[in-house]
Amino acid sequence: MKIGLCIGDFDWEGGAPRMGDSLARLARSADDAGFDVISVPDHVWQGPLMGGPELPQPECFTTLGVLAAHTRRCRLMPLVAGVHFRAPGLLAKSVTTLDVLSGGRAALGIGAGWYEEEARGLGIPFPPLGERFGMLEEAVQICLRMWDGERGDERPFEGEHYQLERPLNLPQNLSRPHPPIMIGGGGEKRTLRLVARYADACNLYPGPDLAHKLDVLRGHCETEGRDYDAIEKTCVMHFDAGENGAKAGELTEEILALGAFGVTTVIGIVTGSRPHAQVDIVGEKIIPAVADS
Numbered sequence: 606m607k608i609g610l611c612i613g614d615f616d617w618e619g620g621a622p623r624m625g626d627s628l629a630r631l632a633r634s635a636d637d638a639g640f641d642v643i644s645v646p647d648h649v650w651q652g653p654l655m656g657g658p659e660l661p662q663p664e665c666f667t668t669l670g671v672l673a674a675h676t677r678r679c680r681l682m683p684l685v686a687g688v689h690f691r692a693p694g695l696l697a698k699s700v701t702t703l704d705v706l707s708g709g710r711a712a713l714g715i716g717a718g719w720y721e722e723e724a725r726g727l728g729i730p731f732p733p734l735g736e737r738f739g740m741l742e743e744a745v746q747i748c749l750r751m752w753d754g755e756r757g758d759e760r761p762f763e764g765e766h767y768q769l770e771r772p773l774n775l776p777q778n779l780s781r782p783h784p785p786i787m788i789g790g791g792g793e794k795r796t797l798r799l800v801a802r803y804a805d806a807c808n809l810y811p812g813p814d815l816a817h818k819l820d821v822l823r824g825h826c827e828t829e830g831r832d833y834d835a836i837e838k839t840c841v842m843h844f845d846a847g848e849n850g851a852k853a854g855e856l857t858e859e860i861l862a863l864g865a866f867g868v869t870t871v872i873g874i875v876t877g878s879r880p881h882a883q884v885d886i887v888g889e890k891i892i893p894a895v896a897d898s
Contacts, residue, residue: 853890
């Protein structure tokens with residue numbers, strides 16, 4: 606199994622004046638420790654489960670750019686980009702730029718979005734859920750078109766939600782055939798169908814319905830003519846290895862239990878004012894323990 610990191614909490618020691626240095630240190634530690642991917646939530650306010658909007662939340666792609674500058678091998682990804690935040694052409698360009706400047710290490714996590722309060726708070730349009738799902742499918746189609754060939758497929762795109770006169774994309778992405786696409790969420794009728802149709806990875810949560818969700822995804826793959834085994838199965842969960850690694854064994858067992866369902870990558874959300882200690886413990890005790898599973 607592979608282990609990823611989600612930096613979900615930025616309320617660190619030293620506050621904003623030291624945030625850049627703290628982020629760089631955390632990136633280097635995770636990269637050296639063998640984390641497969643480092644991800645950042647795509648929010649403009651801190652989410653309610655992490656303490657709410659009064660706590661710090663830097664912008665996603667700027668943060669990923671800093672992570673790219675301080676890492677050498679791990680993948681870099683938004684977890685996950687809300688489709689309502691950016692026009693798809695700009696989103697594809699942002700991921701392409703991250704891919705080029707990181708030497709081909711970008712991935713796109715994308716979803717229909719949530720957290721209406723932050724969008725309304727900063728004046729960002731937030732259409733109804735059904736419309737956002739339509740936007741999501743077209744956004745993925747546009748990204749794939751812009752990542753096709755040496756310049757992108759330049760034919761006009763005429764969709765219900767988006768129209769692009771010329772989807773030119775230069776410089777083109779280094780990742781081939783394109784940066785991997787993860788579609789986040791466990792909705793059985795629409796989200797997992799879109800995973801089967803377009804995505805290289807899904808992102809689910811641990812829980813009693815995990816096996817059922819994966820069975821639903823398998824069914825959609827059969828309908829879409831897609832190889833179920835070709836889709837990376839990821840789960841995101843909180844990582845708490847305890848003080849000095851006291852809970853590392855327990856956390857390792859939880860991760861291995863997910864592997865028994867077919868999950869191949871577990872992305873851990875690390876919180877607290879000193880996330881570096883948790884990253885070091887996971888790198889030392891957990892990544893080696895699950896590497897061969």
